[in-house]
Structures are given as structure tokens and as C-alpha cells.
Amino acid sequence: MPPRPLDLSTPERLALLEAALPPSALTVLEVLEEGGFEAWCVGGFVRDALLGRPLHDVDVATDARWQEAQSLFAAAGLRTHETGVAHGTLTVVAGGEPLEVTTYRVDGPYGDGRHPDAVSFSTSIEEDLARRDYTVNALAYHPQRGLLDPFGGLADLGAGVLRTVGDPRKRFEEDALRILRGCRFVSQLGFVLEEETWAAAVSQKSLLARVSVERIRAELDGLLCGAHAREALLGCVDVLSFALPELAAMRGFPQATPYHIYDVLEHTAWVVQRVPAEPALRWAALCHDMGKPAAAFTGPDGVGHFYGHAAVSVELARGILERLKAPGALREEVLALVRRHDDVVEATPRSVKRMLGRLGGDPALFRMLCALKRADALAQAPRCAPRAELADELERVLDEVLAADEAFTLAQLAVGGRDVLALGVEPGPTVGAALHAALDAVTDERVPNEAEALRAFLAAWLAGQ
Numbered sequence: 001m002p003p004r005p006l007d008l009s010t011p012e013r014l015a016l017l018e019a020a021l022p023p024s025a026l027t028v029l030e031v032l033e034e035g036g037f038e039a040w041c042v043g044g045f046v047r048d049a050l051l052g053r054p055l056h057d058v059d060v061a062t063d064a065r066w067q068e069a070q071s072l073f074a075a076a077g078l079r080t081h082e083t084g085v086a087h088g089t090l091t092v093v094a095g096g097e098p099l100e101v102t103t104y105r106v107d108g109p110y111g112d113g114r115h116p117d118a119v120s121f122s123t124s125i126e127e128d129l130a131r132r133d134y135t136v137n138a139l140a141y142h143p144q145r146g147l148l149d150p151f152g153g154l155a156d157l158g159a160g161v162l163r164t165v166g167d168p169r170k171r172f173e174e175d176a177l178r179i180l181r182g183c184r185f186v187s188q189l190g191f192v193l194e195e196e197t198w199a200a201a202v203s204q205k206s207l208l209a210r211v212s213v214e215r216i217r218a219e220l221d222g223l224l225c226g227a228h229a230r231e232a233l234l235g236c237v238d239v240l241s242f243a244l245p246e247l248a249a250m251r252g253f254p255q256a257t258p259y260h261i262y263d264v265l266e267h268t269a270w271v272v273q274r275v276p277a278e279p280a281l282r283w284a285a286l287c288h289d290m291g292k293p294a295a296a297f298t299g300p301d302g303v304g305h306f307y308g309h310a311a312v313s314v315e316l317a318r319g320i321l322e323r324l325k326a327p328g329a330l331r332e333e334v335l336a337l338v339r340r341h342d343d344v345v346e347a348t349p350r351s352v353k354r355m356l357g358r359l360g361g362d363p364a365l366f367r368m369l370c371a372l373k374r375a376d377a378l379a380q381a382p383r384c385a386p387r388a389e390l391a392d393e394l395e396r397v398l399d400e401v402l403a404a405d406e407a408f409t410l411a412q413l414a415v416g417g418r419d420v421l422a423l424g425v426e427p428g429p430t431v432g433a434a435l436h437a438a439l440d441a442v443t444d445e446r447v448p449n450e451a452e453a454l455r456a457f458l459a460a461w462l463a464g465q
Helices: 011-020 023-034 044-051 066-075 125-130 153-159 168-174 177-189 195-203 205-210 213-224 229-235 237-243 246-250 264-274 279-287 309-323 328-340 349-358 363-378 387-403 417-421 429-443 451-463
Strands: 039-042 059-062 079-084 089-094 097-103 105-107 119-121 140-142 146-148
Touching: 011 044, 011 146, 023 039, 023 059, 023 066, 023 089, 023 097, 039 044, 039 125, 044 140, 044 153, 066 079, 066 089, 066 097, 079 097, 105 125, 125 146, 168 177, 168 195, 177 195, 177 205, 177 213, 177 229, 177 237, 195 205, 195 237, 205 237, 213 229, 213 237, 213 279, 229 237, 229 264, 237 246, 246 264, 264 279, 264 363, 279 309, 279 328, 279 363, 309 328, 328 363, 349 363, 349 387, 349 429, 363 387, 417 429, 417 451, 429 451
Parallel strands: 059 097
Antiparallel strands: 039 059, 039 140, 079 089, 089 097, 105 119, 140 146
């Protein structure tokens, strides 16, 4: 569904943009212009300020070469860092905030399909804006001169449309990452890709093979954590499936059970949307049912079953995260959540402590599992919605377990390996087995977590082996 048109022509919008401009950016503009140069605020700050979205760093474009800008900032007592001077970019620290200042430039040919072979510096802000990806990112603002919009970006912002600056095929041939950036903007802004731009993205998605997996993962992280992730996953799957081919099997795959009303992909998209926008949770939500097409079979009664799908989903998730070179900590959290998302956990201290043990004793990870289970229930048939209340109960029981300082890991036991060895056991696997048996006894509330009682339990357990 196209977004509702937004009126951006009112003076109030420009007033909001002016009010959003931080003093640090004003300082940088003033230093450059008092030195005889022209400068504008550009990039995502202008777009987001007009949309009333949360604001991030302000980028400044200028006709000053970086050496000239550096001299002016030094004279004004501002520190600089030569972060990208080969492409005309200097970082200046004003008011304690870093801002990137870049010389107007024109990009040369993109030999590798990602980076210009060379850049030439320009004295025209219009030429600088012409090299940018989408019209909504090709806006410039100055507190005195107002808004500069040479490519119709303001109208596209108002219409909620993503359109490339110039021929989309040429833009994507220059830098294939722009294809995924467009999908990310769909998720973050709630916009739709203009028809010609979308057609070019689909027909040229194979160019993504030129892009490093690290950059692809960064764009996918942003997409998954966007406020409109569901719409992006469903609307952009034809492009996303080149980077995530696992999505292709999910699209249109029916879940012929009384517990589901969506196919696997749409159910997944709803789960992604309904978990908190944290990378591990969003990736786990994306992957949690990915194994269903492989595990599916239909029973004699015509009802679909997906026994063992969590194990298949774990292997698919592992493959994705390894392929995209995800950080180790992220991989571990995602795989644990996918592995356990369908486990039955009762709202009792015993059951909660057992799951905590399976999750390495990590309460934060347990809360993430509750969030995944809650979203999973809400994305099924309406009859399953009450299951979301179980996730609330599980968190309540978790709070009670934590408040009581109950043991759910080996480290919390009142005995350790030395106690087992003191009972005459030789070093080896029997020590660990005995301690795990003791932990099970404490978790089941058959033995109190007290040293004397546990030593007696260990002696009895060992005698029975």
C-alpha cells in the first residue's frame, strides 16, 4: 500500500528543519562561508528533518578543498581528522560533535561496480547532488538560502516514493549496493520504490554479487531493524532473495494448519515486525521458521506438519550468518533463539530454570526468547493470540527466580568439582556428569542448594553409578 501523501511545502516544515540544525553545524557553515566559500547541509539529515524522523549526523558539502577547509578550521580553533581526504572528506569536531565536510565532487567511472575509479572536485552543489543515489537524498539546506531541490526530492518525500537520481539502471550499474539501500529505505521510511526504479532493481539484482558480504549484512541489519520491516520483506523479496535465497522457498509456501493464516514468508514478516528492533531478535525472527518448507508434510487428514523444522532452521540460519560474516556473539544468540523458539516452557520456576540452563544461564537471552514466542503467537491464527500471554507469565516467573537467587547454572551450585573429587572420583567426565545431576536435582527442587545436602546427594548418586 502506498504511503499517505505528506505535505512538505509549508513554511512550518522549513522552520522545523531550521530548528533541527545543531549549533555545531551552524559553526561549520559559518567558518567556511566567512572564509569565502559556499557550504550546504546535505544527506540524510535534511531528509529526516523534513520527515520529522530522529536525527543523526549532519554532513556538510562545500566548494572548499579539504586543505583549505582544514586551514580555516584550525584558525577557528577546531580540531580536524583526515578521514577521507582522497575523496575530499575531512572530519571536523565542533561543539564536541564530529561532522564530515566534503568537497563538491563528480564521480568518475565505477570500474568495480562499487567505487568510482577517480573523483574530480567541483564548484557546483548541483553537480555534487547529481551523483547521489535517490532523489530524497539529493537535497541540500542552508539556514539563509533555504532548501535546494534540483531533482524533485521534496515531491518524492511527500509522496513516499523512492526514485533514483537519473537513470536507475545506470545508478545501479555504478554501485550495486544502491539496490539494497533502496530496500532498506523502504523499511526505515515506509516508502515504496518507484516503478521504473523497482524494475531496474529486480533486473539488475545479480550485480549484488560484486558487493562485499559485510556491506550486504549492514544493509540487511538496517532493513530488519526498520520500522516497516514487514512491508520491506514482503515488497522487496524479489530483490532480497538474491542476497538471502532462503526467502524464495518461504514465499507462498502454505501452512495448512488450524494455527496459521499466513504463508511462511508473511508469517515470518509479521514476527520480524513484532519483536523489538534489536539485530539478534530480528535475525532470529527472520530465521525461526525458515526450515518449514524442508520439514513440511501433509497428514492423511490434509493438515500440514513441520516436525523438526527448528533444527533445519538452525542450520539455515547458521549458513546465512556464516556467509554474511556476522559477529560470533550475534551468531550464538540467533542460533540459540531459533533452536529454542518452539520449545515448550511452562510458567513454573522449574521449567523456567531448565530453559535458563539451556540458554547458558543468560536471563537477557531468556527475555529475548519470550519476545520471540510472543511475536510468533501474535502472527498465527487469531485462536493462538492468547499464547502471547504465556510469554508475559514466563517473564514474571523469571523475575521471581532471579529475585530468589535460585540456581540454574553449575556456577551457582553450592558445590563444585573439588567436592566431587573429594568423594574419591577420578578427574574426568564423571565429575561433570555428577554436577549436572546435582543441578537437575536443585532445579527440580528435590535437593536444596546447600553444600551439605548436595554432598550427600552426590555421594548417593555416585554410589548408584
